[in-house]
Amino acid sequence: MQNSRIARQGLVLLGCGKMGSAMLAGWLASGLPATSVWVMDPNPSDWLRGAGVHLNGTLPDTPAVVLIAVKPQMMADALPSLQAMGGGDTVFVSVAAGVTLARMQDILGAGTPIIRAMPNTPAAISRGITAIIGNAHASAPALDEADTLLAAVGDVVRLSDEAQIDAVTGVSGSGPAYVFHMIETMAAAGVAQGLPADLALQLAKATVAGAGALAQSAQEDPSQLRVNVTSPNGTTQAALEVLMDVDQGFPALLGRAVKAATDRSRELANG
Incomplete structure (x- = not known):
């Protein structure tokens, strides 16, 4: 991951609880420089404080990826702060359950590449499985980037329709x-x-x-x-x-x- 677009332009992680921490640990272990990661979290753990990432600071204008790992009920407050990054090349990846692509696009703006993901808790030991689906603006390279990021905590499968994510939640998510x-x-x-x-x-x-x-x-x-x-x-x-x-x-x-x-x-x- 050292020479990827993510390493060059940066990655923003919004929320770093158990799932976010598991993903971040996987990215750093796979070679992503800590200096390429910006984390926004109101209650950072001691591990996060010592990880070498940019913590709760000014975000880059056009990061390669914004990964949203906050709880679904916090999305309404979190997404508007990211609107300035929407509508361009920044790929948004959300692991928040129950928040549709259409809802995210309404906030982030038309033309924003958005990928919805459903991981599960064995991601904490890199044995998870995550299903992903993108909106119409999520290109093949964007899906590949999301795949690479989420593969740091387990297997990744791609869905053909967003409606399938509810059944994924019923089988592997829960x-x-x-x-x-x-x-x-x-x-x-x-x-x-x-x-x-x-x-x-x-x-x-x-x-x-x-x-x-x-x-x-x-x-x-x-x-x-x-x-x-x-x-x-x-x-x-x-x-x-x-x-x-x-x-x-x-x-x-x-x-x-x-x-x-x-x-x-x-x-x-x-x-």
Whole structure:
């Protein structure tokens, strides 16, 4: 990233909480000079103060990218301060949930290249996945720049339609919470069957982490991996008969959960 347009013209990071800090750490580790980054944050952490970036100072007139990582409810106050940068070559990338491209364009001005992104919390350990979609003014190079920035904290996928981002929110954006709750409930079930609580939690965490890593690295799809560990009339089959029940198992439960998150994402965007 040392010789990129971002390094030459600068990058503005608006908001540096957990997600912003994770991205900034990834950029610096990949070679982006700290002197090329301007950060605006009302409550900077000690780490941010020592990162060598420009902190809460005068912003460059035409940075290459402005990445907006404030909470959605703060967007109305944050975006107007950036209007002077709109309508030109500066690419705006927003990771704020529920804030549409049209809403951002109304504030930043017609002709502004804007990219909407939906990351998830494993970005904090560079194991996230982010979906991106640009408006009509976001060129292929602009999307490539956003891809490069967001790849610092995990995988990046590109959407073909902004409407898909609500379903992305339901699957991967909110998805880590589903997995954390699964770990909780697996551990509780282990305790109910006689295990000490700390051992049950250790087993549940390691099992979910290991299965996820295997699912990512294996050539087989998850359905085949499930078959591989399911012996006929064995213990796993007994459990799967419960979990795969059409009406009360995972298919119905997760279907309702993902739909609820997707519907709420649409409500926030239209609110």
